[in-house]
Amino acid sequence: MADTSTAGQTNATNPVAGPAPGRRSGRKLANTAMRLASPLAIILVWQLASMTGLLSPRILAGPSDIIATAGRLVASGELINGLIVSFLRVLAGFSIALILGILLALVSGLSRLGETIIDPPIQMLKAMPFLGLLPLFILWFGIGEAPKIGLVAFGTVFPIYLTLHGGIRGIDKKLIEAGQTLELGTFGIIRHIVIPGALPSLLVGVRYGLSVAWLSLVVGEQINASSGIGYIITYARDFLQTDVIVVCLLVYAIMGLLTDGLVRMIEAYALRWRPEVIA
Amino acid sequence: MSTLVDIRKLHRSFGGPAVLDGIDLTMAPGEFVALLGRSGSGKSTLLRVLAGLDTAPAQKLELPSRRSVVFQEPRLLPWKSVIDNVALGVRRADARSLATQALADVGLSHRVDAWPLTLSGGEAQRSALARALVREPELLLLDEPFAALDALTRLRMHDLVFELWRKHHPAVLLVTHDVWEAVALADRILVLDQGRFIKEIRVDIDHPRRRDDPRTSRIEAELLRELGVEPLHA
Numbered sequence A: 001m002a003d004t005s006t007a008g009q010t011n012a013t014n015p016v017a018g019p020a021p022g023r024r025s026g027r028k029l030a031n032t033a034m035r036l037a038s039p040l041a042i043i044l045v046w047q048l049a050s051m052t053g054l055l056s057p058r059i060l061a062g063p064s065d066i067i068a069t070a071g072r073l074v075a076s077g078e079l080i081n082g083l084i085v086s087f088l089r090v091l092a093g094f095s096i097a098l099i100l101g102i103l104l105a106l107v108s109g110l111s112r113l114g115e116t117i118i119d120p121p122i123q124m125l126k127a128m129p130f131l132g133l134l135p136l137f138i139l140w141f142g143i144g145e146a147p148k149i150g151l152v153a154f155g156t157v158f159p160i161y162l163t164l165h166g167g168i169r170g171i172d173k174k175l176i177e178a179g180q181t182l183e184l185g186t187f188g189i190i191r192h193i194v195i196p197g198a199l200p201s202l203l204v205g206v207r208y209g210l211s212v213a214w215l216s217l218v219v220g221e222q223i224n225a226s227s228g229i230g231y232i233i234t235y236a237r238d239f240l241q242t243d244v245i246v247v248c249l250l251v252y253a254i255m256g257l258l259t260d261g262l263v264r265m266i267e268a269y270a271l272r273w274r275p276e277v278i279a
Numbered sequence B: 001m002s003t004l005v006d007i008r009k010l011h012r013s014f015g016g017p018a019v020l021d022g023i024d025l026t027m028a029p030g031e032f033v034a035l036l037g038r039s040g041s042g043k044s045t046l047l048r049v050l051a052g053l054d055t056a057p058a059q060k061l062e063l064p065s066r067r068s069v070v071f072q073e074p075r076l077l078p079w080k081s082v083i084d085n086v087a088l089g090v091r092r093a094d095a096r097s098l099a100t101q102a103l104a105d106v107g108l109s110h111r112v113d114a115w116p117l118t119l120s121g122g123e124a125q126r127s128a129l130a131r132a133l134v135r136e137p138e139l140l141l142l143d144e145p146f147a148a149l150d151a152l153t154r155l156r157m158h159d160l161v162f163e164l165w166r167k168h169h170p171a172v173l174l175v176t177h178d179v180w181e182a183v184a185l186a187d188r189i190l191v192l193d194q195g196r197f198i199k200e201i202r203v204d205i206d207h208p209r210r211r212d213d214p215r216t217s218r219i220e221a222e223l224l225r226e227l228g229v230e231p232l233h234a
């Protein structure tokens, strides 16, 4: 029975779907080309302005200089070393935030008492512009790794807590009841129903948290860094090397995109049961 | 005759008038009881007490420890494959092979590894039935399990439930709106109204029961009248 219906479906959709993909991909290509045209034109104008001396390299280096500088920084190992240091800071701060955020959200999502105790202060702290806390962090933690990692962790913990807490609260009560009739016990219900059910929300929080983490790092590293991408930027600023600064900004952007892509991959695997992922 | 379920003077109210107003219910092992009643008459409330999802004061509340429930919605965990759903509540080393067998019993061997959200309504409900039966319940509680299915699928499900009941022989309490469903399957039919059973009918007709059998028609007509519907061809 299932076979016939699938066959029927393919037959029915084929004549319609047949010519469409080709036309659609052709249009998509044209669309992409059109969307690329304007950025390319800007880069071209930028390059011309640099070459003719209209745009001083002290204001902004030209695209070709930036590419050359990127090559030089990669070859010397400077960029890679800085990148590793910066990445480790994000990793440390983000891990702290992830563990803390999950713990807090579990306690406040699973018990009324926990929510009464945990949720109000977090909602209040959330309202604070956390990047403005940097001076305090420096006073508290000095100028080593701690204030940078602390700033990353502090900024990141909120999106993780908030999304997971919302996810736990939003779990279908009917599934919890099903778990009760299966005699899973509290621990089993948390493990088999609450956590997997809140996972989609948590992953949204993780993606948002990662972008906050990189943003916090950029700010945190501008001050008193003696290593990492931020240090390279500070150093370049003192010597008016705008090309180096741009390269470093690009690296931040690329790292942000890469970590986001990683979470998306995890998402696609962990949420493969969702129909929109299946389809 | 031994009793599996013995309930005396069960009360339940939600602030307003009592939804269950001193209900008595006894069921023998392996007995198939259908529960009818208007919408809001308290059928689900009673079933939830039997399932242990709700507590209510009673003079006596004797229930078997092994109970399973199938609700109107399948309530499968969407992030677990069908077989993992079925094996979930089974704390035995051979849980997976038991689950495989249970899925074969409901005719779902080909969907064992499927994600629940890709199942059709009937397949999902059959999975839920497998999940309930794999626990080898002494009491199987069914709360309008076929109400959301199309008429044809529902008739097939009647046959399936009957077959499974014959095979495993749990006591069954089936809540339904479908009078024919009750007459076709049950040994005994109860009608709940205003917190009490207002009607009890024993159905002593051999299976398979035919709808054009005058005996089933008579019971159907009687039940419809009890539910406040005058049958057209009574």
Ligand SMILES: Nc1ncnc2c1ncn2[C@@H]1O[C@H](COP(=O)(O)OP(=O)(O)OP(=O)(O)O)[C@@H](O)[C@H]1O
Pocket: B014, B019, B037, B038, B039, B040, B041, B042, B043, B044, B045, B046
């Ligand atoms: N948790 C609850 N809180 C308040 N009132 C409730 C609750 N559960 C049930 N009720 C009320 O109890 C009455 C019986 O509800 P119940 O769900 O048992 O009816 P039912 O016979 O199963 O109806 P249906 O056939 O529509 O499923 C209804 O009036 C309902 O509003």
Ligand SMILES: [Mg+2]
Pocket: B043, B044, B045, B143
């Ligand atoms: Mg109901």
